[in-house]
Amino acid sequence: MKFLLKFSLRNLLRHRARAVFTFVAVSMGAMFIFANFTLIEGSHYYMLEYSLKAIFKGNFNVYHKKFKDEPAIYNSFRFDEELKKKLENDKYVELYFAKVETGGLLSYKDETIGVIIEGANLDELFGEKSFFKLIEKGNNEGIYISKTLSERLNIKINDSLLILTQDYYGSISADIFKIKGIFVSKNPEFDKRGVIFDLKDLQNFLTLGNKITELSIFTKNLDVSEKIRRELKNILPENTVIFSWKEDMPGLKNALELDSGSAWVMIYTFLVLILLIIFATFYMNITERTRENGVILAIGSKPSFLFKSIILEALILSLFASAFGSLLGFLLSFILYVKPITIKFEAYSSLLGTEEFYIKTRYLFSHFVYTYILTIIMCIIGAFFPARRIRKIKPQEALRHV
Numbered sequence: 001m002k003f004l005l006k007f008s009l010r011n012l013l014r015h016r017a018r019a020v021f022t023f024v025a026v027s028m029g030a031m032f033i034f035a036n037f038t039l040i041e042g043s044h045y046y047m048l049e050y051s052l053k054a055i056f057k058g059n060f061n062v063y064h065k066k067f068k069d070e071p072a073i074y075n076s077f078r079f080d081e082e083l084k085k086k087l088e089n090d091k092y093v094e095l096y097f098a099k100v101e102t103g104g105l106l107s108y109k110d111e112t113i114g115v116i117i118e119g120a121n122l123d124e125l126f127g128e129k130s131f132f133k134l135i136e137k138g139n140n141e142g143i144y145i146s147k148t149l150s151e152r153l154n155i156k157i158n159d160s161l162l163i164l165t166q167d168y169y170g171s172i173s174a175d176i177f178k179i180k181g182i183f184v185s186k187n188p189e190f191d192k193r194g195v196i197f198d199l200k201d202l203q204n205f206l207t208l209g210n211k212i213t214e215l216s217i218f219t220k221n222l223d224v225s226e227k228i229r230r231e232l233k234n235i236l237p238e239n240t241v242i243f244s245w246k247e248d249m250p251g252l253k254n255a256l257e258l259d260s261g262s263a264w265v266m267i268y269t270f271l272v273l274i275l276l277i278i279f280a281t282f283y284m285n286i287t288e289r290t291r292e293n294g295v296i297l298a299i300g301s302k303p304s305f306l307f308k309s310i311i312l313e314a315l316i317l318s319l320f321a322s323a324f325g326s327l328l329g330f331l332l333s334f335i336l337y338v339k340p341i342t343i344k345f346e347a348y349s350s351l352l353g354t355e356e357f358y359i360k361t362r363y364l365f366s367h368f369v370y371t372y373i374l375t376i377i378m379c380i381i382g383a384f385f386p387a388r389r390i391r392k393i394k395p396q397e398a399l400r401h402v
Contacts, residue, residue: 008312015285022281023321026379029274030325031332033267034371035361038333040263044256048222051252054131054186054247056097056120058216059224059245062236067213068243073102074168076211077237086235087217092196092228095218096122100202102213104165106145106195115149115193117165119202131186132196142180144196147234150182157182163195167206174206215240271378278314278382286310286386306390314383315376322375322381326368333361 012019019256052058056307064075079098087096100119105112122144125132135147138157145155159179167173203209215236219228224244233242246253296306340360 002279004309004312007308008316011285011289011309012313012316015033017315018281018285022277022317023324025277026274026318026321026375027325027328029270029277029321030371030375031328033270033374034326034329035336036263036267036270037333037367037370038329038361038363039336039359040260041364042333042337043359044260045222045362046360048252048256050131050186050202052216052218052222055190056099056118056132056187056365057127057245057248058095058218059222060219060229060232061218061245061248062215062232062240062242063213065239065241068241071208071213073100073166073208073213074170076100076168076208077240078210079212079215080210083235083237090231090235092219092223092231093217094220097121097216098199098212098214099197099216100206100208100211100213102165102206104150104163104195105163106153107164108155108159111153113153113193115163115195116190117163117195117196117197117202118190119199122196122198125196126183132183133185134181134183138179138180140178140180142178143201144181144183145179146191146194147182147184148191149193149195150179155179162186163205165188165206167210168208173205173207174199271374274375275380275382278318278379279386282310282314282383283386286389292348303390307387310383310387310390311380314379318376318379321379322372324376327373329371330363333363337361 048059053364062077064077067075087093097120102117104117105114106114124130126134136157140158143163150156153161157179160176161179162174162176164172164174183194183196185194187194197205199212203211217232222245224246229242229244236242307332337360
């Protein structure tokens with residue numbers, strides 16, 4: 001084995017220019033493969049986090065059992081202090097939002113339009129990390145409307161308007177409210193016709209008591225494993241059902257899968273390029289060494305010895321090139337992490353909750369492992385087919401090769 005290793009290293013060093021070219025080419029391929037892995041992971045993670053917060057949802061969302069089939073406020077569930085304490089003490093829960101959502105009519109002067117009515121904790125909704133931002137705020141009590149809606153109806157702070165909707169018992173609930181604030185969000189659909197109440201005020205307006213229609217839960221690392229689902233289910237009321245974001249928003253799931261598919265095409269392309277480079281290099285190398293290989297076979301060496309030496313050359317080259325390429329990929333990904341790419345998805349704005357995203361990379365140890373193993377496998381496969389030619393070499397013919 002020691003002699004085989006020395007023999008393989010000698011062959012690599014004999015053609016240094018070719019070895020360096022192959023090393024650089026394989027390293028570049030590994031670099032882009034690693035960068036693609038981190039870009040897929042990072043873009044999807046931050047896009048998901050960004051989208052969920054923009055539309056005020058979690059990676060787990062809790063509803064009344066009948067709410068999905070019949071989204072009415074009488075299909076709501078109790079949210080009391082006991083449930084709050086359980087959520088705050090749960091080891092998996094990082095953040096949660098309790099809210100009430102319904103539809104209604106808004107009437108101002110001579111115009112009446114349909115609106116989305118949302119009730120939530122205002123400190124959480126308009127907090128520093130939230131995508132809901134107040135641009136104007138009055139000192140009076142009242143409700144908040146979106147900037148787009150206020151411009152459409154020409155409504156200002158302290159103006160009064162009529163809200164009409166259905167309460168928990170099916171009766172018509174109507175009242176006049178003053179405008180306390182005007183907001184903007186990253187959700188284009190909600191910006192068009194959104195009205196926000198303080199959660200308690202909306203519960204009183206709809207005679208809901210302490211009931212809510214939706215509980216959005218953010219877990220650490222946005223994990224949606226069945227283990228966490230079962231843990232959360234144990235602390236939730238019996239009349240509820242819990243959906244992961246994949247089940248609750250299949251359109252978002254499909255959009256991310258589509259983007260993932262295009263990224264994998266790039267990874268496969270780089271893997272094929274690595275294979276072709278190794279194949280071409282070793283095919284040329286073996287062809288040039290035909291006479292030399294014939295001499296080695298003529299003095300008693302077996303074809304299997306030369307075959308193993310070629311595979312070992314490819315292995316040595318791939319071990320160092322994939323490691324160096326992964327390091328370069330890490331540096332490239334770090335740059336993209338520090339200076340993220342800004343992109344726009346106008347076509348998916350209503351689906352993803354926003355038009356603009358900051359694409360950042362995200363590192364996992366598995367990215368190093370996948371890059372390292374895949375690069376080595378491609379190099380060995382690329383060298384395998386040229387190396388098979390050695391088994392067919394006849395010493396007497398190889399010695400006459402020029």
